[in-house]
Amino acid sequence: MAGWTVTRGKAVLLPMANIDTDQLIPARFMSTPRTQGYGRFLLHDVRRNARGEPAPDFPLNAHPDATILVAGRNFGSGSSREAAVYALVDAGVRVVAAPSFGDIFAGNAVNNGLLPARVAEADAALLTKVLSTGTAQGAADLGARLLTIADLSVPFELDEVWRTKLLNGWDDIDLTRQHSTEIAAYRARIQSDPGRFPDDNAVRS
Amino acid sequence: MNAPLTLLDRLWSLHEVHQGEDGTSLLWVDRHLVHEGSHHAFAKLAERGLPVAEPGLTFAVVDHYAPTRRTGPMADPAIARMIDTLRGNATRHGLRLFDLEDPDQGIVHVVGPEQGLTLPGLLITCGDSHTSTHGAFGALAFGIGATEVAHVLATQTIWQRKPQALRITVDGDLPPGVSAKDIALNWIARLGADGAQGHAVEYAGSAVRNLSMEGRMTLCNLTIEGGGRMGMVAPDDTTFAYMRGRPHAPHGDDWQRVLDNWRNLASDADARFDRDVALSAEQIAPIVTWGTSPEQALPIDALVPDPEGLPPAKAQAARAALDYMGLVPGRPLAGTPVDQIFIGSCTNGRIEDLRAAAAVLAGRKARVPGLVSPGSARVKAQAEQEGLDRIFVEAGLEWVASGCSMCVGMNGDLVEAGKRCASSTNRNFRGRQGKGARTHLMSPAMVAAAAVTGTLSDVRPLLKGRAL
Numbered sequence: 001m002a003g004w005t006v007t008r009g010k011a012v013l014l015p016m017a018n019i020d021t022d023q024l025i026p027a028r029f030m031s032t033p034r035t036q037g038y039g040r041f042l043l044h045d046v047r048r049n050a051r052g053e054p055a056p057d058f059p060l061n062a063h064p065d066a067t068i069l070v071a072g073r074n075f076g077s078g079s080s081r082e083a084a085v086y087a088l089v090d091a092g093v094r095v096v097a098a099p100s101f102g103d104i105f106a107g108n109a110v111n112n113g114l115l116p117a118r119v120a121e122a123d124a125a126l127l128t129k130v131l132s133t134g135t136a137q138g139a140a141d142l143g144a145r146l147l148t149i150a151d152l153s154v155p156f157e158l159d160e161v162w163r164t165k166l167l168n169g170w171d172d173i174d175l176t177r178q179h180s181t182e183i184a185a186y187r188a189r190i191q192s193d194p195g196r197f198p199d200d201n202a203v204r205s
Numbered sequence: 206m207n208a209p210l211t212l213l214d215r216l217w218s219l220h221e222v223h224q225g226e227d228g229t230s231l232l233w234v235d236r237h238l239v240h241e242g243s244h245h246a247f248a249k250l251a252e253r254g255l256p257v258a259e260p261g262l263t264f265a266v267v268d269h270y271a272p273t274r275r276t277g278p279m280a281d282p283a284i285a286r287m288i289d290t291l292r293g294n295a296t297r298h299g300l301r302l303f304d305l306e307d308p309d310q311g312i313v314h315v316v317g318p319e320q321g322l323t324l325p326g327l328l329i330t331c332g333d334s335h336t337s338t339h340g341a342f343g344a345l346a347f348g349i350g351a352t353e354v355a356h357v358l359a360t361q362t363i364w365q366r367k368p369q370a371l372r373i374t375v376d377g378d379l380p381p382g383v384s385a386k387d388i389a390l391n392w393i394a395r396l397g398a399d400g401a402q403g404h405a406v407e408y409a410g411s412a413v414r415n416l417s418m419e420g421r422m423t424l425c426n427l428t429i430e431g432g433g434r435m436g437m438v439a440p441d442d443t444t445f446a447y448m449r450g451r452p453h454a455p456h457g458d459d460w461q462r463v464l465d466n467w468r469n470l471a472s473d474a475d476a477r478f479d480r481d482v483a484l485s486a487e488q489i490a491p492i493v494t495w496g497t498s499p500e501q502a503l504p505i506d507a508l509v510p511d512p513e514g515l516p517p518a519k520a521q522a523a524r525a526a527l528d529y530m531g532l533v534p535g536r537p538l539a540g541t542p543v544d545q546i547f548i549g550s551c552t553n554g555r556i557e558d559l560r561a562a563a564a565v566l567a568g569r570k571a572r573v574p575g576l577v578s579p580g581s582a583r584v585k586a587q588a589e590q591e592g593l594d595r596i597f598v599e600a601g602l603e604w605v606a607s608g609c610s611m612c613v614g615m616n617g618d619l620v621e622a623g624k625r626c627a628s629s630t631n632r633n634f635r636g637r638q639g640k641g642a643r644t645h646l647m648s649p650a651m652v653a654a655a656a657v658t659g660t661l662s663d664v665r666p667l668l669k670g671r672a673l
């Protein structure tokens with residue numbers, strides 16, 4: 001995963017609250033290997049009408065090249081499926097701005113280089129206004145923690161650790177391996193505590 | 206004098222391997238549960254050529270794609286492939302696998318506690334958001350994404366920032382016909398589906414103490430639907446009685462030793478919580494959801510809400526939800542015809558849930574078709590021993606094998622577009638039970654009432670004169 005500081009692109013509005021991960025990617029697509037790409041699954045059923053055709057008024061259908069989404073509160077609530085993030089990332093999305101995010105989703109996003117930009121409710125309302133009539137060019141700046149859409153700039157909140165990860169594109173496994181001595185020491189300390197390791201006799205494998 | 210601690214504080218410090226300067230902690234994971242959906246994580250591990258760090262602490266369960274009709278060949282090759290992939294990974298890494306024909310198979314969050322793999326004081330992770338269920342035992346348990354699953358597989362640890370502590374206290378006696386599911390939907394409706402975001406929820410109060418382990422699991426399970434990643438209840442004699450003699454629980458001298466440790470797992474009386482919420486059990490009524498988010502829930506005797514009367518922020522969502530659900534504002538919720546019912550899932554697929562549904566269904570006929578899928582093969586066996594299966598079958602419902610089934614529809618058990626399902630599951634999201642499916646969440650007893658009447662119904666009158 002490559003780190004980034006500023007990303008620029010087209011912004012669109014998804015004016016809905018509680019866009020859960022089941023909507024972001026329906027369960028039936030989740031047996032697909034990632035190598036086949038998940039972009040085509042993004043909001044698969046939401047963006048289609050009853051006959052299964054792409055709804056022309058759905059913002060992402062009119063603007064599939066959007067890289068910044070502005071959405072309602074509680075974006076990415078629901079299941080832990082990281083496939084929801086894969087669908088966004090594979091469709092080219094780099095930033096989702098919303099007043100709140102599902103906790104697990106936000107962590108998954110950062111692990112895949114996608115910025116969950118948390119904006120104040122009032123600022124979300126302003127962004128919604130700017131985008132209510134169409135799209136606009138936008139930019140997210142991790143250094144300044146600033147989201148700009150057209151000529152409106154609003155600050156966003158982001159956990160400092162997550163910001164560092166996005167900036168550097170760090171991978172946790174490498175980071176953690178620097179602590180392997182501490183991990184081994186911890187393991188040795190708890191080894192004989194009852195209950196910490198299940199009874200081997202009971203384990204049938 | 207030491208500062209008073211919350212249960213969260215205690216569990217957190219028990220697992221801290223390293224404290225980063227940035228405020229995050231590297232935590233040791235005692236039990237890591239994987240399922241078919243973990244294939245992305247195993248693929249990441251394979252990409253880097255890494256082994257599973259602690260195969261003895263990693264357990265694999267076939268549940269999400271498990272067919273609930275186990276005779277004959279599997280119809281869908283994609284489903285068969287998902288299960289085979291898990292089998293392959295379990296064999297490759299030497300993991301204990303709870304496979305389809307295993308007498309201990311079941312939904313991952315039912316199997317963990319049932320097997321005694323879940324214990325008070327442990328840290329448990331799984332690539333599934335309802336991992337919060339295990340917190341019912343006084344464990345620190347939370348769902349993680351695929352990148353994190355790969356990290357736990359590779360290192361047996363996980364980086365986390367400590368959440369804030371939210372205490373939900375429920376005092377008083379729950380009225381008959383009202384259950385843990387109703388407590389949960391009640392607070393979620395009140396605080397919102399993101400109400401507990403960034404928080405670990407500890408449940409306290411006399412009504413929680415009086416819940417069985419099954420009820421506490423339902424409560425902790427649904428914590429994620431209110432935005433909280435972890436739910437927990439301090440362990441007590443109810444917990445210890447449940448744990449005792451479980452296959453993987455400590456025994457002999459070890460049992461006495463763990464009991465002494467477990468009794469210390471509680472919040473101090475003067476511990477400070479970042480937030481406190483109180484509910485009165487007496488005021489909780491049987492609840493059903495009317496919309497497409499678990500926060501869109503109301504007592505069964507309420508009217509379908511009128512979006513015009515709601516605050517603007519909620520009105521638009523309500524309009525869209527009612528449109529999807531095919532409901533008319535101002536009409537009573539009770540009496541809405543349903544097309545089918547589902548009883549099962551990690552929320553309400555345990556023995557007590559089946560008993561509650563059977564108490565309503567005994568000697569009655571279901572007016573609509575439905576599926577009853579026990580949470581595990583063990584629950585299934587026990588229910589059959591108690592004769593509950595006969596009650597379901599005689600009522601006209603289908604009694605099938607255990608798995609996630611119609612909770613998520615990955616195994617092909619789906620609700621058709623436009624059909625309305627009364628369901629004991631946890632998510633009424635658009636398309637959750639199938640494309641275009643209309644889901645109403647409620648307790649298993651309420652689902653049984655919907656089966657008997659063919660409509661959304663108050664279970665309480667149907668319980669009159671019945672032993673509960």
Ligand code: SF4
Nearest residue numbers: 335550551609612613
């Ligand atoms: S029963 Fe439903 S919520 Fe529970 S683990 Fe299975 S899919 Fe997830």
